[in-house]
Amino acid sequence: MLASWSFLLTCYWLFLPHFSVNLEVMQRKLTKKVLLGNLPVGGGSPVTVQSMTNTDTGDIDATVGQIHRLQQAGCEIVRVAVPDQAAAKALSEIKQQIAIPLVADIHFDYRLALSAVEAGVDKLRINPGNIGSRERIEAVVKAASERKIPIRIGVNSGSLEKELLQKYGWPTAEAMVESALRHVSLFEELGFEEIVISLKSSDVPVSIRAYELISEKVNYPLHVGITEAGTLKPGAIRSAVGIGAVLAQGIGDTIRVSLTSDPIEEVKVGFEILKSLGLRQRGPTVISCPTCGRAQIDVIRLTEEVERRVKNLEKPVKIAVMGCVVNGPGEAREADFGIAGGKGEGLIFKQGKVIKKVKENQLVDALLKEIEGK
Numbered sequence: 001m002l003a004s005w006s007f008l009l010t011c012y013w014l015f016l017p018h019f020s021v022n023l024e025v026m027q028r029k030l031t032k033k034v035l036l037g038n039l040p041v042g043g044g045s046p047v048t049v050q051s052m053t054n055t056d057t058g059d060i061d062a063t064v065g066q067i068h069r070l071q072q073a074g075c076e077i078v079r080v081a082v083p084d085q086a087a088a089k090a091l092s093e094i095k096q097q098i099a100i101p102l103v104a105d106i107h108f109d110y111r112l113a114l115s116a117v118e119a120g121v122d123k124l125r126i127n128p129g130n131i132g133s134r135e136r137i138e139a140v141v142k143a144a145s146e147r148k149i150p151i152r153i154g155v156n157s158g159s160l161e162k163e164l165l166q167k168y169g170w171p172t173a174e175a176m177v178e179s180a181l182r183h184v185s186l187f188e189e190l191g192f193e194e195i196v197i198s199l200k201s202s203d204v205p206v207s208i209r210a211y212e213l214i215s216e217k218v219n220y221p222l223h224v225g226i227t228e229a230g231t232l233k234p235g236a237i238r239s240a241v242g243i244g245a246v247l248a249q250g251i252g253d254t255i256r257v258s259l260t261s262d263p264i265e266e267v268k269v270g271f272e273i274l275k276s277l278g279l280r281q282r283g284p285t286v287i288s289c290p291t292c293g294r295a296q297i298d299v300i301r302l303t304e305e306v307e308r309r310v311k312n313l314e315k316p317v318k319i320a321v322m323g324c325v326v327n328g329p330g331e332a333r334e335a336d337f338g339i340a341g342g343k344g345e346g347l348i349f350k351q352g353k354v355i356k357k358v359k360e361n362q363l364v365d366a367l368l369k370e371i372e373g374k
Contacts, residue, residue, distance in 0.1 A: 028250040031221045034150045034194050036077060036101035036122040041150075041196060041254050042221025047247065047279050048254040049270035050077035050223075051263045052105065057087035057094070064097045066263065071100050073267045074282055077254065079103040079125060082112050091119035103152070110136035117143040123196070125152040129159035129179065134186065141192045150194040151187070152223055155180045155210075157201035171201060173209035180214060195220045196254070200227035204242040211246045221253035228258065235259040236269045243273055281316035287335065288321040295323030297341035297360045305364050306339075310371065317371060320349070337371050339363050 033043025041048060051070050055062040057080045067078050082088050082104045095102050103123040104116035108130050116124060117140075124144060131137060144151050157171035160179055168175040176199040187195055197220050199210035207226050215222065226242040229235035239257040246252050255273065257266040274280035288303040289295070303321045310319065320338035338349040341360075348355045348366050358366045 028252075029215060031253055032193070032195075032219050034196055034221055035148075036103070036150060039076065039101050039122075041077075045253070047252060047274055048076040049074060049267055049274065049280075050079065050103075050254055050256045051075045051266040051270075052079040052081070052256065052258075054263060057081055058084075058090050060090050060093050060097075063090070063094055067094070067098045067100070070263055070267060071098070073264045074271055075100065075263075075267045077101045077103060077123075079105050079256075081105050082116055083107070085112070085115065088112050088115035088119065091116055091121055095120055095122075106131070108132070110140050113140040114143050117147055117149055120147075121149065123150045123152060125154045127154050127156060127159055129156065129161050137183070137186060138190060141187055141190050144194070145190075145192050148194065150196055151192070152196040152198060153180050153183045153187075154223070155197075155199045156227055157203065157206065158227070171203075171206070173199075173201075173206050173213055176201065176206075176210045177213045177217070181217065184218060184220070193220075196223050197221075198223035198225060200225050200258075202226065202228040202238075204238055204245075207242050208245045211251050212249065215249075215251045222251060223254050223256065224252040225256045225258055230260060232259055232261040232265055235261070236265075239269060240273050240276075244277060247273070247277055247279065275316075282314075284310045284313050284315070284317050284319055286310065286319045286321065289323045291323055294326060295341060296343040297323060297346055297363070299323040299341065302339065302341075302360075302363060306367065309364065309368055313371070319367070319371070337367060339367055 030044055031042040034041050053063055053066050055066050057063055063080060070078055078100055091104060101122035103125055104121045105125045106113040107127055110132050113124050113126060155176045157176060160171050160175055164175045164179055180197050180199060184195060197214060199214055201207045204226055211222060211224060224243050224246050226239050229238045243255050255270050257269045259266050271280060271282050275285055286307050289299060291299045299321060306319060306321055317337060318335040320335035323341045336351060340347045344360050345357060346363050347357050348370060350370050355370060
C-alpha cells in the first residue's frame, strides 16, 4: 500500500506543471533608525511586535508579571498606561525588572511625560490631540532630547484636534496625516528627530490610506496598527487586513495588534501577520486544508491537536496537515513536515519525502517525533 501511495505522489510531482513563484524579498521603505534602548526600530531593522499591558501600572508585581509573560510569547516592546502619578512613580521599578523596551503611554497631562522621562523609560507615546499647548509639548521634547528618549506621535482618529475635524468634516486619513505633520514640524523646529509615527483608526481603509500618505511625506519609522479592532476573532481579521495591507506595500517598522483580549493574543496575531508576509519567522507555521467530502480522516481534530502540541516550539518550521492526495502532496512537499490523509490512516512527510504510513490515531504522535527529531 505504501508503494502505491509513493507511486501516486511521484506521478503527481512529475506531471505537476512547474510554475515560477516570485520569491523576491519585499522591498521595504528604508526609514530613519530610532533606538528604544538597544532595540532598533526602522532603518531596515526587522519589523518588531509590541503590545500593551492591561494591568494597573501602579501595581508593579501584576504589571511586571504580565510583561514577563508577554516577553515569553515573543513581545519585543511593551507599552504601559500612565494615567496618573501613581503609575508614573511605578515606572522606574518596572523598568528595572524587565528586559524589553518600556514605553510610557501619556494622555492629557504633560507632567506625566516628564515623570516618565525621569523614570528612564525607553520611549514616550503622546497624542497630539490631547497633550496640550505648544509650551507643554516643548517641555516634553526638551526632557526627552536630554535623555535621548524617542517619542511616538500617536495620532488617533477618535481624538483629533477640533479644528481638523471642522476642516475635514470627519476623521479622514488626510486629517490624521495633517495632525501628525503639525507635530513633526514642531519637533523638527525644536531640533528633535527621534520620532516614530502612528495613525490609527478603527476604519481599516482610512488607516491604510493614512499610512500610505504619511509614508510619502516623512522618513520616520512608522508604528502600524488598527485601533479598537475588537475581540479576538474579528479583531484579528481586521488587524490582519489593515496591518497586512500596509506592510505588503513595504510600509511599517513596528506593529501592535489591538484586541479586546489577553495581550498575549496580540503578540501571537502580530507574528502570524508577519510570518504570512515572510517578514519574520518565529515558531511553527501550521497550514491545513479546509476539509471537504474527500477527506477520510478528521482533519479539524488533527490540526487542532497539532497546533496545541507545537505551540511552544521555538524553531520556525512549516507543518502541513492535509486531508487527501489532491492538494496534500504539493502542500506537504512545500512544508518541512506534514500529514497527508488516506482512509483512516495517513502518510508522514519530512522535507517532501514519505517517511511512514500510520493509523489515524497515531498520526500526531508520529509527526511530533519527526519534528522533535526523536
